[in-house]
Amino acid sequence: MRRIKPFAVFDHGAMSTPHLIASMRTACSAALHFGPQLSGAVLLRLGYLCLALFTAVGKAVHQSGDPRLVLAQLQLVERFSQQLHRDQLAGALDAQASGAHALSLESYAALRLPEDDPHAITDGLFAGPPPVVQGRSCYKNAEELLAAWLGIAYFEAQRRIADAHLLIGRRTPDGSICAPRFTELAKLYDQGTASRRAIASAARRLKKLEPQDTTFEGTATELVAHGDDGRTLDEFAAQTLKDLGPRAAQKKINSAIKTYKQTHGKQLPPKLGFFPGPVVNGVHFFSLRTNATDAQLIQSVCSQSGNPRTEAGRADRQASQEQPEGAGEDIEQNDEAEVGTQQDSSSASQEPGPVPEWLRSEQPMPPWAAEASEDDADEPDGEEHPPNTEAHDDPAAEPDQPLRRLNAFMALLRAPYTGGKRKVIIPKCVVYLWHADLQNLADAHGMSSNGVEIPPGELRQMLARANIIPVVLGGNSQVLDMGRRMRYHQGPIREAILARDRGCIVPDCTAPPDQVEMDHYLKAWSDGGETSVYSGAGMCTKDHHKRHAGQLKVLDVDGLPHVLLPEHQDPEQIPRRNTYWDARQAGESPARTNSATCDSCNGTAPTGAPRAHFPGSDDDNEDPLASDGA
Structure with missing residues (x-):
């Protein structure tokens, strides 16, 4: 078979840049065009040339300091990484299939070339058939060879070959x-x-x-x-x-x-129970294992006490029980409180009064003050304080989130014998399920508002108990009989939106549901927007700010808020919803029976017809900073 000689070295000083790039493209494609006609030495030299070129390009990009070039290079590096992952597995499989572990010691010694001298590669290294040792080989199998030859752990070599069997x-x-x-x-x-x-x-x-x-x-x-x-x-x-x-x-x-x-x-499943652990430097460890029902109650306590922006979270800043009577009075105590009724509290007198009408500005908030305001966004929890209240404690002196959770848990344990001066957190359990699931409870699964999956057996028991709030989902993932009221998405409206969206609607966002804010995505409150289940969308704080900054869009598709990501993240520009928390998608629910109306559609959209409405269009021209942030 005729062998192609190694490529000549080009005098790039006498060549223009286009000619140089064309020559390099020819060299890169030679391996595919000529295939087996290329000698082993030429193939390896091409590989070393690509490595040297890739290294030089990386150094040049690093020296440029241009962020655009850096991002383009990172994308290229990621593509290299993807290809290298496949070549690692394919090469490991080839080493196993070709019996590379049975080569002679002389072959291994000859192939171990200096990394900085690719010219030492000659055709003589690959002349004739591979010399296989007779009798006992130096390596037992390909895994041992790869570990020693590449300087990697034996189990890493074993994993590569095993992965190759699964995918190559x-x-x-x-x-x-x-x-x-x-x-x-x-x-x-x-x-x-x-x-x-x-x-x-x-x-x-x-x-x-x-x-x-x-x-x-x-x-x-x-x-x-x-x-x-x-x-x-x-x-x-x-x-x-x-x-x-x-x-x-x-x-x-x-x-x-x-x-x-x-x-x-x-x-x-592991054994359920409460297990005392060791004591380390005076700190006691405990291990708690529960089923899904009890886990949701604990998650509810954690989400309420772990949020310092809510009354529940602020009530657990101190471990001491000697708090003023009435602290945390507006924590939801029953279903009536969950409907949105605000209880009177003796601590309300300590809060600043409402802002006079003459002090309220009708102009949008300036950009420099928008991010610092907490009144521009709903509280991540459903039990938020009124819009005119503030927290005056020094944030630096407050306990962190785990300690607030511990304080809330200890308050629950101390409540029976402390006289009830302190208002403890009442755990709440909201379970999401389809209306059709009620007719087939043998196989129905539920999802709690804190993201805990409820298996069928526990779900049937929960539905039979008191103080369990059923939220039944109907046509096109809309929540039935929840109503709408107030400026902020609170109480049942917030629970209804979370029942539909489960969490942040931005694709692949993993923010916990209890930290989600509500966004007036159809029309800002300041522009006459309504506060209802259909006008709100769940978004985490980061993505909420991105939406108001115009970095992503939220649009209405068949009554469900969908996200249109930036073009560089989603070149196809398809409206999407997050699936991480099992949020219901358009078309997954039973047949719709209600028609959907939209101002931008000039009437009523027919039942079942896909409809997309851009809140940021001309008919909904809102200023994000002028919005209440919800």
């Missing part, structure tokens, strides 16, 4: 390579459209659900792990990774794996 190919008894174990994940991995590290991680988790692979022994092995919809978990994971963001996809895959383990008895 598997060895057969005759030494050939057959299809990988997870064919759907392998297709997505080969395309490179999703994170290859995330795909490999999902494949490793699915592998634990499957029987031992016996392909190398000559026995075919089929996948046995299927989801509730009949698809293999391999297909489910591939579709999830393709459609969702990395965090939302990981959560859904973990949930599917957990459900499969519970259904097939592959995972026994």
Whole structure:
């Protein structure tokens, strides 16, 4: 076979930049065009040339200091990283399949070339067939060879080969390579459209659900792990990774794996209980294991006490029980309080009075003062203080979030024998479920307002108890019979929005539901917007500010708020909703029976017709800084 000689060195000083780039493109594509006609020395020299060029480009970008060039280079580096991940697995599989661990010691010594001298590579290194040692080889298997040859841990080498079997190919008894174990994940991995590290991680988790692979022994092995919809978990994971963001996809895959383990008895739940732990430097450790129902009550206490901006959170700044009577009086005590009724408190006299009408400005707040104002956003909790109250405590002297939670928990324990001077936090449990789920409680799952998944057995028990607030979702994910009132989204309106959105609606946002603010996304309150379930959207503080700054848009699609991300994040410009907290998507609910109206649609949109309304359009021209922030 004719061998192509190594490429000549170009005199780039005598060449123009376009000619130089064209020559480099020719060199890069030579490996594919000439294929086996290239000698091993030429292939390796091309590889070293690419490495040197990539290193030089990185140094030049670093010296430029141009943030635009830095971002473009980072995108290129990420593409390199994606390709390197695949080449690591494919190379490990090739080393195993070709029997590289059985080469002679002389071959290993000859191949160990100086890293700074690629010209030492000659065609003589690859002349003739590979010299295989007779008898005992230096390395037992490919894993040992890769660990020693590459200077990596043995288990890392083992993981690469195992991942290659899952996503690249598997060895057969005759030494050939057959299809990988997870064919759907392998297709997505080969395309490179999703994170290859995330795909490999999902494949490793699915592998634990499957029987031992016996392909190398000559026995075919089929996948046995299927989801509730009949698809293999391999297909489910591939579709999830393709459609969702990395965090939302990981959560859904973990949930599917957990459900499969519970259904097939592959995972026994740990023992419930309250376990005293060790004492370290006078600090006592305790371990608490609960079911989902009790966990939601604890999460409710944590979310209320952990927020320093609410009355509940401010009441737990001190561990002492000697607080003025009436502190935290407006903590919700019953269903009437949850409807939005504000209780009178003796501590109200200590708060500043309402601002006189003549002091209220009709002009928008200036940009420099917008971020410093807390009245421009709903409180992350449902029990917020009135708009004209403030917290006067020194933030630096306040306990951190875990200590406030501990204070609230200890207040609950001390309440029976302290005379009830201090108003303790009342845990609250709100469960979201479909109306159709009430007719099939045997399989129905619920989701609490704090993101705790309620299994069917516990859900049936909760519905039979008192003080459980059912929020039933109906057509097109809208909440039934909640009503609307007040300037701020409080009480039942806030709970209704959270029942629909579950958390921040921005895709792949993981902010806890109890820290979500409510945004008047259809029309600002200052522009005559209404405060209702349909006008509000759940957003975390960061994304709430981004929306008002115009960095992302929120639009109405079939009555559900959707997010339009910036073009550089979503080139397709498709309205999306977050799926991390299992927020209901358009079309997932039962058939709609109500028509939807919108001022921008000049009437009523027909039932079932997709409708998108941009709140930032000409008919809804609001100034974000003039808004109440909700």
